Amino acid sequence: MITLASDFGTPYPAAMKGVILSRCDARLVDVGHDFPRQDVRTAAFWLRETLPEFPPAVHLVVVDPGVGTDRAALVARAGDHALVGPDNGVLLPAARELAGDDGVETYELEIGDPRSSTFHGRDVFAPGAAAVHDVGVDRLSELDDVAPIENVVDLTFPDPDVREDGATGEVLVVDGFGNVVTNVPGDVLADRDAVAANGDRVPVVRSYAHADAGVRVVTIGSHGNVEFAVNRGRGDEAFGLSTGDRVELEW
Amino acid sequence: MITLASDFGTPYPAAMKGVILSRCDARLVDVGHDFPRQDVRTAAFWLRETLPEFPPAVHLVVVDPGVGTDRAALVARAGDHALVGPDNGVLLPAARELAGDDGVETYELEIGDPRSSTFHGRDVFAPGAAAVHDVGVDRLSELDDVAPIENVVDLTFPDPDVREDGATGEVLVVDGFGNVVTNVPGDVLADRDAVAANGDRVPVVRSYAHADAGVRVVTIGSHGNVEFAVNRGRGDEAFGLSTGDRVELEW
């Protein structure tokens, strides 16, 4: 199985699929191709949340603003999974989550003389993913085109500051519903009926529809973190928040 | 085969796919994941039109504004098909269409202690769909996690009023091209060259391109109902119509 994620929209992902299917008969599963364009951090977050749901697979990830520069192409082995994509940090949070105690092994993927300098998804990463799939994740180090690499670009998400009387955190992403996903762990909301969220007192609810339509709330999102939300509305607009903004909770 | 439909956008559907593929090797087919958010009625309409094209399958449907409340999770058996989704009516129009004379059997799906209260697509419905697929639609009542349920939330579309000299109906949905789909049966247009549509006389055409670009028309849509449309334009804008609006035809 090969999963595919990118910020390509249409039709570049199909070119990658054609390349892969010309080389192997893997099952292909789209993770999504409308991640915010060239936003490595947002893609890294969603991949960390999503890829661990999959059975062992090769995960092709192309959010690659540095295409055609000297940034390396990577294969990251993470337990029974492998991730293939650019060396800009986008693979690492998901790889660590998938690897657990095994740790992540990183390899440089060296495809000589790719057809283009502007579409390595098609010309480097798709052939790389097909090659890893064909040889098998546990034998990927035997591939001629890969070599161990130590210093890769990392990407981490900031830790929140959780105190006795509140927490300070950051907006990691906003989802398509407008729910504002923070880095504050959801368990700070346990047994609370209400908190001050960026200064305004709002109810703590089990899920969106436990409040009336239009009411601002905080809840625990599917990733386990505190979300700022509005039942049947957009939390980002109601709270005036976007990715990277600071959030304050007080109780 | 498991089909998937939701209002999730990206990347939540991929989490559902990962969960399913961790549990079974069903072929997955996307019906669509950009149904209007939290609009149960529109999704119910399109599923009724679309799912009957499929061979026997399990259909996972998650348009679920009540996630995390006490609304039940359902499995609806409809002939050789099964539908899995929330008890808010979204499954019923398609289920009735698929079941025909067999009638629809409804079961409550009881997944104890789901991981989240905000993403039952991943934590309840995807595991449920995989379980139904694995046991087989004709044996789904043998699953430990399902129990017959009688009183479920229904959803029906209004009947039009068809008279000697005209018809009064309602806009059911507007499609992506802007074509306005009504509940008035298309056969009222048979052998007519023109009708008054909400007061203005417009031609009756076999398909959009039988009128000049920009001309307002009525035609019979692919679902068999009267559509208000514009060749190479948007019928919803030209007629000033949206979902739920009343339409009047006179001849």
Add this chain to the structure above:
Amino acid sequence: MITLASDFGTPYPAAMKGVILSRCDARLVDVGHDFPRQDVRTAAFWLRETLPEFPPAVHLVVVDPGVGTDRAALVARAGDHALVGPDNGVLLPAARELAGDDGVETYELEIGDPRSSTFHGRDVFAPGAAAVHDVGVDRLSELDDVAPIENVVDLTFPDPDVREDGATGEVLVVDGFGNVVTNVPGDVLADRDAVAANGDRVPVVRSYAHADAGVRVVTIGSHGNVEFAVNRGRGDEAFGLSTGDRVELEW
């Protein structure tokens, strides 16, 4: 394998998939369903660029503003590939690319009395694609529903005018990143550091990120042609260009 491309958005492609899967068990791969609506030329360009990446397949293409008129339904055989879609030129550029020296053979697909006049994707082309897949591309002429046809609607892209001191061309498409794809062959940029692009001197770069963010550049796109672009920005907006516009390069 059957690939699917259309301007349908959601959920009409799913109806086509249901029809196909009711008739054969082909692997289905989406090329894309959000091609610009009713824009035959743009779809034809992207299909020419994308379909040659695929192994032998049947390619279902439905961008069909003339649905329900007397335009023919076509099957184009191109080497080991077949394309199925309306006779409006959308298939031809890709078919020629796939056929190479073999040349393209065209057949009319005659499905008697389709269910609708407004959705031939479901009622004509999907059954046609399934039938071609089932009989096999090399035996498609044996199908009862196809007959050779000679005069089909063609579609070609304009040739650029390349001179000693510059080139005059045209914008073929703008991609989702805002990159402006022209018909000028990329090799005119070889060994140049800068050119005048529509009057303004801009650097020639190997790929977008070789310029600072926001800087206008020209580069060679993945299709081999000159692109007008902006690193981390939209080339179409920065250069004020859209499909069909004239471009001038001077060196």
